[in-house]
Each structure stands twice: as structure tokens, then as C-alpha cells.
Amino acid sequence: MNSDKFLDRAHDIQDTYGYIPEGEIDKMAKEFDVPRAKVYGSIRFYSMFYTEPTGKYIIRVCDSLSCHINDSKSIVDSIKNYLGIDDGETTENKKFTLEVVECLGHCGEGPVMMVNDEMYTHVSKNMALDIIKDCT
Amino acid sequence: MSEKYFLKENMEKNVSDYDFSAFKKALKMGQNKVIKEIEDSGLKGRGGAGFPTGFKWKLASQQEADLKYFICNGDEGEPGTFKDRLLMEDSPVKVLEGIMIGAFAVGASQGYIYIRGEYAKPIKIFNKIIKEAKKEQVLGENIFGSDFSFEMKLIKGAGAYVCGDETSLINSIEGHRGISRIKPPYPIEKGLFDKPTVVNNVETLSCAAEIINQGSDTYNELGTENSRGTKLVCLSGDINEPGVYEVEFGSMTIREIIQEFGKGIKNNKELKFVIPGGISTSILSNDKIDIPYTYEDIEKAESSLGSGALIVVAKGHDLIDLMLNASRFYMDETCGTCFPCREGNRQVHHMLKKAMGKGIDHNKTELIKDIGKTIRLASRCGLGQSSLNFIGSVIDEYPNELLIGGVDNG
Numbered sequence: 001m002n003s004d005k006f007l008d009r010a011h012d013i014q015d016t017y018g019y020i021p022e023g024e025i026d027k028m029a030k031e032f033d034v035p036r037a038k039v040y041g042s043i044r045f046y047s048m049f050y051t052e053p054t055g056k057y058i059i060r061v062c063d064s065l066s067c068h069i070n071d072s073k074s075i076v077d078s079i080k081n082y083l084g085i086d087d088g089e090t091t092e093n094k095k096f097t098l099e100v101v102e103c104l105g106h107c108g109e110g111p112v113m114m115v116n117d118e119m120y121t122h123v124s125k126n127m128a129l130d131i132i133k134d135c136t
Numbered sequence: 137m138s139e140k141y142f143l144k145e146n147m148e149k150n151v152s153d154y155d156f157s158a159f160k161k162a163l164k165m166g167q168n169k170v171i172k173e174i175e176d177s178g179l180k181g182r183g184g185a186g187f188p189t190g191f192k193w194k195l196a197s198q199q200e201a202d203l204k205y206f207i208c209n210g211d212e213g214e215p216g217t218f219k220d221r222l223l224m225e226d227s228p229v230k231v232l233e234g235i236m237i238g239a240f241a242v243g244a245s246q247g248y249i250y251i252r253g254e255y256a257k258p259i260k261i262f263n264k265i266i267k268e269a270k271k272e273q274v275l276g277e278n279i280f281g282s283d284f285s286f287e288m289k290l291i292k293g294a295g296a297y298v299c300g301d302e303t304s305l306i307n308s309i310e311g312h313r314g315i316s317r318i319k320p321p322y323p324i325e326k327g328l329f330d331k332p333t334v335v336n337n338v339e340t341l342s343c344a345a346e347i348i349n350q351g352s353d354t355y356n357e358l359g360t361e362n363s364r365g366t367k368l369v370c371l372s373g374d375i376n377e378p379g380v381y382e383v384e385f386g387s388m389t390i391r392e393i394i395q396e397f398g399k400g401i402k403n404n405k406e407l408k409f410v411i412p413g414g415i416s417t418s419i420l421s422n423d424k425i426d427i428p429y430t431y432e433d434i435e436k437a438e439s440s441l442g443s444g445a446l447i448v449v450a451k452g453h454d455l456i457d458l459m460l461n462a463s464r465f466y467m468d469e470t471c472g473t474c475f476p477c478r479e480g481n482r483q484v485h486h487m488l489k490k491a492m493g494k495g496i497d498h499n500k501t502e503l504i505k506d507i508g509k510t511i512r513l514a515s516r517c518g519l520g521q522s523s524l525n526f527i528g529s530v531i532d533e534y535p536n537e538l539l540i541g542g543v544d545n546g
């Protein structure tokens with residue numbers, strides 16, 4: 001690629017569509033003058049870029065060690081249960097995508113979760129469900 | 137015992153409220169003196185590897201090139217680490233000043249700050265800081281009337297721990313997959329877009345700014361011979377008052393940090409072990425933590441200070457579950473280039489998963505350690521090389537508990 005604009009561009013598309021559609025990959029290939037496979041390969045490397053549609057809300061729950069010690073697993077389980085989806089899946093109505101992720105850099109305030117760009121700390125099971133119910 | 141404020145001094149959030157006195161001082165001192173000052177301070181990189189910062193800057197300044205890059209590494213992703221986030225959120229102008237001082241010292245005209253994509257707040261803050269700095273002409277041509285010109289750009293990462301490695305980070309900025317590069321050539325000779333490139337950690341650069349500000353003499357009064365100054369320690373885990381504490385090297389033992397800053401173990405439990413430098417480092421069991429908090433003492437105890445993430449673990453956890461958790465991290469985050477790192481971590485994860493609730497026998501733990509040795513010897517970057525430190529050290533310390541299912545009776 002050799003362009004410091006690539007990541008920015010991919011973020012823009014991801015934010016606009018909730019994923020990076022094929023048509024946009026074509027456009028990026030032209031823009032950066034590289035084969036489509038190169039664009040695709042690069043995008044697929046990063047966990048925040050998707051090539052399939054995601055839910056309107058991407059829920060990320062940290063389950064790295066410090067949060068895990070503070071029982072993040074129970075938060076993950078109750079969200080899975082409530083939404084009826086597994087890690088990496090999207091609800092049928094395309095509202096929520098659940099991602100169990102590694103450290104989010106708030107290890108002293110665990111368990112923590114993010115909904116899109118919003119960070120929530122000291123999350124309890126009830127709080128997690130309340131946050132989800134507040135997503136309209 | 138209280139915190140030693142060196143880095144936490146002068147925390148400022150707005151460009152217009154900041155006088156950039158350290159940077160102005162640096163301009164007056166000139167490149168060589170700035171580098172000498174940082175060398176004299178003994179500052180070591182705070183990103184995990186502990187490379188002497190002054191020496192790095194000296195090597196970079198000696199490179200002949202039409203263009204050099206200076207990169208601030210804000211990809212913080214080692215589980216247990218959250219001090220760079222604190223600096224980027226609460227002291228962003230000093231981070232910027234550190235970048236500018238470093239860039240001036242090595243002769244770089246283009247800078248980047250690479251912040252991990254999940255750090256929405258620091259990203260927002262730095263976007264604003266860069267905009268303000270341009271407006272106030274703190275960034276741009278002939279800064280403060282000098283002949284130093286410098287531009288900055290923020291790069292937002294996209295969810296890959298391995299991009300914290302400096303060569304992976306460079307690939308990532310260029311838009312490639314964030315996989316590591318073979319060294320040599322080192323980034324100092326041939327880095328971003330094949331130009332000489334310095335990569336420094338957020339905390340390192342904040343330290344550098346404060347060293348220029350307060351002088352290396354003041355800095356040298358803090359800490360020990362081999363661990364100068366202070367360190368931001370990230371306390372987390374089974375602890376009453378987790379947080380980021382600034383500790384003068386050598387002034388406290390690990391236990392004292394836990395007791396006095398962390399206010400002891402949560403729920404009145406007993407401490408089992410600590411992980412002194414994030415999950416890429418080996419554990420120190422309860423009987424080994426009465427050592428001063430310094431690079432050298434933690435190394436003597438066969439672990440490492442790493443990024444400064446001090447994770448406290450109480451008795452009562454299922455050890456196999458904790459090992460499984462760490463192994464998942466490496467399985468998920470390996471970039472996949474080196475076979476031993478990619479497949480080894482997957483196999484270890486598989487074995488641990490099978491052992492959950494049942495225990496793991498000596499043959500299996502020996503096999504895991506053997507895989508660990510292979511990964512360490514045959515992997516290209518620090519991710520692979522350190523991926524089995526935590527797991528290997530738990531195996532060494534608690535073989536009998538693992539045999540019976542990994543749960544102690546504490």
C-alpha cells in the first residue's frame with residue numbers, strides 16, 4: 001500500500017457502513033493502486049474491520065487476565081444469554097454484534113465493556129443488560 | 137509512603153495553557169546537548185524492552201537522510217497495562233512536547249502518534265491537540281522562530297496487539313498487515329517508508345520532556361544506578377485500590393506497593409502471586425515479592441518489569457483457567473508469520489482446554505514447556521518469544537496443584 005492514509009480510509013468506510021463492502025474494496029484498490037487481494041488481506045488482519053455487515057451496536061467485552069480475575073466471564077455469559085448470540089455473532093435484527101476481546105486498557109476498573117465508542121467500567125451483570133436495553 | 141510525582145507533575149490538557157518550556161529549552165540547548173542530557177539521565181524505554189533512549193536518539197541523529205520519522209507508540213495492549221492511556225488522556229500536551237523534543241534531537245521532520253483503535257477518548261483528545269498545536273503554530277514551519285519544522289499525524293490502529301511491536305507498527309502505518317519485519321535493518325536505519333525512524337513509547341517521551349524540563353541531575357537523584365527515575369505502575373487484579381501509581385525506583389518493594397498504594401488484597405484474601413510486567417512476564421510467588429521495585433531486582437528474580445503492569449492474583453483461582461486465558465491471548469494475537477508461534481500457541485491452548493476441571497499431568501506440562509522453548513528460540517518478535525513466560529512459570533511454581541485440577545484450597 002505504502003500510504004499512511006490507508007487505515008484512515010478503512011476506518012471511514014467501516015464507520016459509514018458498519019463493514020467494508022466489496023465495492024469499497026475495489027475502490028480502495030484503485031485509489032492505492034494495488035491488487036484487490038492486497039487490500040482485502042490488509043483489512044482482514046485487523047479485528048476492528050469487518051467484511052460482513054455488523055450490528056448497529058458492536059459490544060466489546062474484555063476478558064483478558066485482569067478483567068477475567070474480576071469475573072468478566074459472567075458478564076460475557078449474561079450478555080450471550082440475553083441476546084441469544086455467541087462471541088463474534090450478530091443478532092438477527094442486525095442490532096447487536098458481540099465480541100469478547102482482549103485488554104481494553106482499563107484493567108484497574110474491570111470488568112469493562114465498550115458499546116461502539118463508549119467505554120463502561122466496573123460493569124455488573126445487571127448494568128451490562130441495562131446498557132444494552134438503553135441502545136435504541 | 138506516598139507517590140513520587142515526577143511524571144505526574146505539570147499535567148496539562150490544553151495547548152494554549154502550556155508554555156512548552158522544555159521544548160524551548162531543548163531548542164536553545166541544541167541537538168547534541170539534548171541527546172547528552174537524555175543519555176546522562178539513564179532513561180530506558182518504557183514500552184517493555186527497556187532500551188536506553190539517549191542511545192537510540194544518538195544513533196538516529198547520526199543517520200544521514202533527507203527525511204527522518206519520529207513515532208510515538210500509543211498502541212498499549214499488554215493485558216494489565218493502562219498507564220499510556222492515562223498520560224494521553226490527562227497529560228497529552230506533555231506527550232506532544234516529548235515527541236517534539238525527540239524529533240528535534242534526531243532531526244526528524246515528520247511525526248506520528250499511533251493510538252490503538254479502541255482508545256476512543258485518547259484519539260479524540262489527540263485529534264484536538266494536533267489541531268490546536270497547528271493553529272498555535274506549535275507544529276508547522278520554523279517552530280517558535282527556530283529553523284526546526286515539524287508536522288504530526290495521528291494514526292488510529294484497528295485492533296491488533298502485535299502492532300505494538302515497532303516493526304509491525306511501521307507496517308501498519310504503511311497500510312500493510314501488521315506483521316513484524318526482520319531485523320536488521322533496524323528502524324533507526326530503515327524504518328517507515330524505508331527512512332530512518334525512531335519509535336518511542338508514550339511514557340518514555342513524557343519522561344524525556346520532564347527530564348529536559350527539570351534536568352537530568354534532578355532525575356538522577358531518583359531511583360537506583362540501573363533504574364533511574366520513576367515508573368508508572370499499573371496495579372490491577374485482586375486488589376482493593378487498583379490504579380496507576382508513580383513509584384520511585386528502588387524506594388519500595390513490590391509488597392509495599394501492593395499494601396500501601398493498592399491497600400491490600402481484595403476481600404481479605406491471601407496473595408498467591410503477582411505478574412510484575414504484564415502477561416508476557418513470569419510470575420513471582422508470594423515469597424518472592426519482598427524485593428525493591430527496580431529493573432535489576434525483578435530480573436534477578438527471573439522475571440521482568442515489562443510495561444509496568446503489576447497484576448495481583450489472590451489464592452482461590454483455578455490456575456488452569458488463568459493459563460487458558462493467557463494462552464487464548466497469544467493464540468488470538470499471533471500474527472501468524474512464524475510457525476512455532478502460530479501453531480505452538482494453538483496447541484498449548486488446546487491442551488489447557490482439555491485439562492480444564494481435570495488437571496494436567498507432568499508429561500503434558502513438560503510438553504508445554506518444550507513448546508515454549510521452541511517458540512522462544514524460533515520466533516521473530518517479542519510476542520512469540522515471551523508467549524509462554526507466564527504459563528511456564530505457573531507450571532514451575534505449582535506442579536502439584538496443576539495435577540489435581542489447578543485449584544488451590546486457599
Ligand SMILES: Cc1cc2nc3c(=O)[nH]c(=O)nc-3n(C[C@H](O)[C@H](O)[C@H](O)COP(=O)(O)O)c2cc1C
Pocket residue numbers: 180181182183184185186187189209210211212213214297298299300301302303335336337338340341517518519
Ligand atoms: C508484541 C509486542 C507488543 C508491543 N507493544 C508495545 C506497546 O503497546 N507500546 C509500546 O510502547 N511498545 C510496545 N512494544 C515495544 C516496541 O516494539 C518498542 O520496543 C517500543 O515502542 C520502543 O519504545 P521505548 O524504547 O520508548 O520503550 C511491543 C513489542 C512487542 C514485541
Ligand code: SF4
Pocket residue numbers: 298315316469470471472473474475477478515516517518519520521
Ligand atoms: S513471533 Fe508470533 S507474533 Fe511475532 S512475528 Fe512471529 S508469528 Fe508473528
Ligand code: FES
Pocket residue numbers: 062063064065066067068102103104105106107108110112215216217
Ligand atoms: S484486562 Fe480488561 S481492560 Fe485490561
